Amino acid sequence: MKITGKLLINGQWIDGQAGTYQAVNPATGESIEPVLSKATTGQVKDAVAAAEAAASFFRRASLEKRAEFLRACAEEIMALGDSLVERAMAESGLPKARIEGERARTCGQLNLFADVVEAGDFLDVRIDTALPDRQPLPRPDLRYMNQALGPVVVFGASNFPLAFSVAGGDTASAFAAGCPVLVKGHSSHPGTSELVAQALAKAVKKTGLPAGVFSLLMGSGREVGSALVSAPEVKAVGFTGSFGGGMALVKLANERPEPIPVFTEMGSLNPVVMLPKLLENSAEQVAEAFVASLNMGVGQFCTNPGLVLAIESPALERFIDATSACLAKQPAGVMLNEGIQQAYSNGVAAISSQPGVVKQAVGESHEGKSGFCGQSTLMTVSAVDFIANPELTEEMFGPASLLITCKDLEELQKAICALRGQLTGTIHAADGEMADYDELIDVLSQRVGRLLINGFPTGVEVCHAMVHGGPFPAASDTRFTSVGSAAIYRFLRPICLQNYPQELLPEQLQNSNPLSIWRLVNGERTTKAI
C-alpha cells in the first residue's frame, strides 16, 4: 500500500486543505517521505456529517454484521504486511518485535470485540413481561437494552502507534458498540495512521457498511481536535495522552450546549510498594525486575512504575544499591519524538531539583548517539518531603522513577494518601506478608484501577477482566476502563421499549431470543425463549 498523505472522509481519500507536513524519524531526526496534508475545520464537518448519516444504519445493523466488520478490520490490517511494520518502526523508533507484537495485540483486540458483540452480554438485555392483572395497577411489557451512543471521536496516542491509535482499543470498542468513529490521527505516526485507515476503509467496503462509519483526519490538535469535539453530532470522545490535553477536551465537551462524555486516560505514577519482608528476602532480584520494567519501551508506558515506596531498612539500602547498579548499565533509548524527549528531560530536571530529592543513579549517556534519546534515572526522597511537595507527583513520561523512603508504616500510609488517582498500584510482598497490611492495601486500592501483587504494571493484558483506568486524574471517568472488553460500556446507553409490538422489536428483545444471548427475564438470568 502507498502512503498518499490524504485524509479519509466519507469513504473518499481527499487532500487536506490546511497545509502540509512530514513525519520525522526519531532515531535520526530526519523527515520521512512523502509530504502529508492537514484537514480544515470544513473538512472535519464533512466527515462528521458522514458519520451522522451512517449512525442509524450502523446502530441497527445485526450483531453478526458488526462482528464480521471487526474481523475484516483485523484481516485487512494483517494484509498490509511489512509495509505497515516498517513505517511504524520508522515513525516511532520502536523495534520490530515490539511493533509486530503491537500489531498482534491490535488485531487480537478487534477479534476479541467481535466475540463480545456476538456474545451480546454488553447489551445487558432486561425484559419484564406484562402483568395485566396486577393490583392496584397492571404492569406494562418493558424491554431494556444498551444501544450505540452515536458518532465517537478517537484521538490516537503517540506511544502505541497501533494498539492505542487508529484501530486501537477506543476505535474497536466504539465499533463494537455500533458507533461510527472519527479518528484524529497522531502527528507522531501519520503514515502508520494512513495505512491502518486504508485497511479499515477496505473493511467498511467489504462488509457493505456506509462509508461514514470510519474517517481519518490529520492536522492540528487545536483546530481539528476542537472542531471534532465541538460538533453537535458527536456523542463521545476517547483520548489517551497528557493531563493537559485530556482536560482541555473535557472542558470543551462540558461547555457544549449538549455536554458529552470524554474518556481520557491521562497517565499515572503507578506506585509500587515494597513491603519489608519481601525486600529482606529478595532486594536484589526485585531490583533487577524493577529496572527491566522501568526501561521497557524506554519507559513510554502509561503504566510505567514511576514511584516506589518502602520503609527504611538495611534491605531497602540493598534494593537502592542493586537498582542503581543495574540502572547505570542501561543504554539510552530512542524516544517517540522530540517533544516527548524534551518533556522527559525537563521533567527529570524539575523533579531532581526539588528539596530533598537525590539523584541515585543514571543510565548510560546518550551523548554521541543520534536521535531523541532518554536516559534512565532513579531518584530518592523522604516521605516527609514528598508529602509536603505536590510537584513531586508530576509524571515523568520516560524511564525515570522516584523512590520514597518512609520512616515507618504510618508514614508509608500517609505518602499513599497523598497520591491522587492512579492507573495501577503494586504491592511486593513475601509469602503471607500482605495479611499484616490490610489497611494499607485498602487505602492503596481506593486510589487505583488495577492492583497488582508481586508483578510490574507495564503489561496491560487485553481481556475481559482488565481495568485500564482509575480514579481521577488517571482517567476522567473512573467508572470505565479503556482496555479490555468492558471498554465497550463507554459508548452505550440504555433504552427501554414499552409495549412494543413483538414483530417490530430488534432481535435481541424478541420473545424467541433468536440470538440465544443471556438476558434477565423477570429477574432470572437465562438464554431461554420467553
Add this chain to the structure above:
Amino acid sequence: MKITGKLLINGQWIDGQAGTYQAVNPATGESIEPVLSKATTGQVKDAVAAAEAAASFFRRASLEKRAEFLRACAEEIMALGDSLVERAMAESGLPKARIEGERARTCGQLNLFADVVEAGDFLDVRIDTALPDRQPLPRPDLRYMNQALGPVVVFGASNFPLAFSVAGGDTASAFAAGCPVLVKGHSSHPGTSELVAQALAKAVKKTGLPAGVFSLLMGSGREVGSALVSAPEVKAVGFTGSFGGGMALVKLANERPEPIPVFTEMGSLNPVVMLPKLLENSAEQVAEAFVASLNMGVGQFCTNPGLVLAIESPALERFIDATSACLAKQPAGVMLNEGIQQAYSNGVAAISSQPGVVKQAVGESHEGKSGFCGQSTLMTVSAVDFIANPELTEEMFGPASLLITCKDLEELQKAICALRGQLTGTIHAADGEMADYDELIDVLSQRVGRLLINGFPTGVEVCHAMVHGGPFPAASDTRFTSVGSAAIYRFLRPICLQNYPQELLPEQLQNSNPLSIWRLVNGERTTKAI
C-alpha cells in the same frame, strides 16, 4: 415517632445551627408545627467526615449484610405507620392513596435492591485465569469486579416526598452499591424527611453498620447543597429536579479539583405522537386517556405528557375537541408548594403568549379555593411556529400540554428533530400502523430514554427493565437510569486485582464462588466454581 427538627449527623440527632424554619401545608398555605433547624457548612463537614469514615467498612461488607440493611430500611419505614402518611399528606397536598402507594413503591424499591445485591450481577465479575505457559508472554491472573464509588450525596425531589426523596431510588441504589449516603432533604417536606431518616437510622443501628452510612441534612440548597457537592470525600451526586438546579450542581462538580459524576434527572416534555389512523379510529377514547394522564398528580410528574404531535386532519380536530371538553371539567388541584404553583402559572402564561400559540381549553378555575392550585391547560401551535421558537420547548411543570399541528409527515419529523433529549417518547398507533413510520420512530427513539407504544408515560415502573433517564437535558448523563435496578451502575467503578492471593480475595472473586453468582470466567458466563 416525633418530629424534632434536628439533623442526623453520624448517628446523632443534632440541632442545626443555621437558623430555623417551618414546613407549609400547600392546601391551606399555613405553617406546620414544629419549628425545624438548618445545617451550617461546618455541620455538613461533620456528616461528610462520618460518611468517609464509614465508607471502607460499608464497601467491604458482605452482600448479605447490605441486603439485610436494605430490607431493614423498608421495615422501619413501614413501622412509622400512619404518622408518616399523615405528615407527607400535610406537607405535599397529595391524597392518602397516592402517599400510601408511594410508600409501597419506596419499600418495594428497597427490597428490589436487596434482591439485586444478593444476585450479584451488578458486580459484573470477570475472571481471566493465569496462562503461565502462553507465548510470547504469560498471562497473569486477572479478576475484575465493580465496587462502591464512595460517599454519595442525594438531593430529595419535591414531587415524590417518599419515592424520590430520603429513602428513594437514588438512596436505595447507592446503598445497594455499598456507598454511604448524605441526603440533602427537600424543604417542601422536611418533617416527612426526618421521619424517614429516623427509620433509616434505626436500620443502620439494627444491622450494626457504622453510623456514617447515612446522614440527613436540611437547609439552604445553595449553602448546604454546595458544601456537600464540593466536599473532597464525596464521589457522586444524585439529583431530581429543575434544569437550572441540576446544571448548577454539574458545574460545581466539574470545577472540583477531582471532578465527580452528577446524575441529574431534569425533567422533560415527553412528546406523544398521535399517528393518523389511530386518531381516525379512536380520537375520543385517546383524548380521555390523555387528559387523565395529564392531570394525574396535578401534572407534577417528570413524565407528564407536555407535548402532543399530530398531522392535521378531521380526526385531529375531533381529538382537540374531545380533549378540550374533557379538560374543561377537570377541577384545579393543590400543587406541591407555592414556588411550584407560581412557576407553573408563569410557565403557562409565557408559553401562551408566544407567537401562534392558541389556548384551546382550561380546566376549572381555582378561584375561591384555598391553597396553591394549578389549572389544567391545553394549547396548540403549528409545527412551523414550534420549530422556529425554542421558547416553546420550556417545560411547564404541571397539568399543561402543547399540541403541535403538523401539515404532513415531513413536518412532524422536523418537529421531532427540533426536540432535545427527553425522558420518554410515545407513539399512539393503530394496529399495523407503526411499520409505515420506521424512520419517524427511529428519530424519536434517539431522543428518549423510554419509548412507549399506545400508553401514557406517567407511570414509571420500578423493575429491572426501566429506563428513567435519556439524552441531555432530560438527564446529565444519558448512559444511566435513575429508576429501576440498573440505577445501581451509577455508583460503581471497576477494579482489577492481578495475581491476588486466593485467601485474601473478596468472596465474589474466589475460585470456589461461595456466593454462587454469575461470573464471566475466561469468556464463559457461569455460576460454577473454578
